[in-house]
Amino acid sequence: MRLYKVLPLHKDKITRSIHLPKPPFKTCIVLGSGGHTMEMLQLAEGLDFQKIYRPRIYVIANNDHLSLEKVHEFENRKTGDKSNKYYKVHKIPRSRLVGQSWLTTPFSIFKALLASINLIFERDSPDLIICNGPGSCIPVCVISYLPRIMGLKFVDRFLVQWIYLIEKYPRAEYIDIYRLNDDKSGISDHSASTE
Template sequence: MFWIFWILIIIILIFLIRLYQVLPRCRNKSSNQSKPPFKTCIVLGSGGHTMEMLQLVEGLDFQKIYRPRIYVIANNDHLSLKKVEEFENRKSGDNIIKHHKVRLIPRSRQVGQSWLTTPFSVFKALISCLNLIFGDSPDLIICNGPGSCIPVCVISYIPRIIGIKWIKLIYIESFARVKTLSLTGKLLYRFVDKFLVQWSYLLEKYPNAEYKGILV
């Protein structure tokens, strides 16, 4: 049984080395640049996160560059689903062809949920994201703070690690985060390709972030 232990150690080391190789800072940004249109995954939280995200993507060129779009919403977030349909109908105008769809995933953690049961709900969310990443195969993922984006980003690393596709990750920290990052932001800071903050003060603590002014 001792040899099994060493095989596991070797596998873990190989995985960690490969993970390090595919971190954003280790990639030659001039290589493997795809051309538009980009199949874009937009992860929505609930309430304020949803409204903020829709404001963030309001100015994007949906007709030529960011299409088709895949909105990821918690399976019990009916309000966000309604907001997406209203938003897309307004953005599409008179266009008959719709370039979007919605994917529903379980929440990683419900409000007030016990931490003992949280690993099980996180695992369920991760499994549900497999169809999103391997079925829809987005080129770009945009998220802005809700914990529901963690499973999406984690699973998006699988194609990157095995070398079949580099799904670009863009994280935009919430406008409400003035002096410190959200827990989601802290977890994703070193793993996303572009990390945007909306307050210049945060650059002092997180120099790898980018500040483009107030975006909402």
């Protein structure tokens, strides 16, 4: 009975005290081919690039020339930055090419993971990773999550943009992307900030 009092089966919800970096946040935006790039650029349109979300690192597949072009057009239109001073593009190999044999896919994934290691653990590693599910985001997310598997925690907050996901991921926090620039956090009271 005493052991249960000391080590309960279920963790009680306790509020975490999280040390968050002060803006600006080094932001990684993962783009995918097709509609994924357009969705991410629409989401990024509402971000305050001048004060909060800079520098930016866009991750694209190494053969995705259209997304590369869209990034440059977007940055030039939004910030007028033709010098690429506050953003750069990081190319990684595709995890799987269309029509690629499933036998060779693990090798492609391994190459993409290696390229993502450079991004996540380099000197200018991102404070924030924003992705919406293209295949290109898998290696980036896996590598960013890898330290946690080894017992190291680099992620202070896990934000989701759909409120129903906080039920699926209890430590996730709902972020209202339409309020990001209003109160500088956009974090809803619906968040689950427990460990």
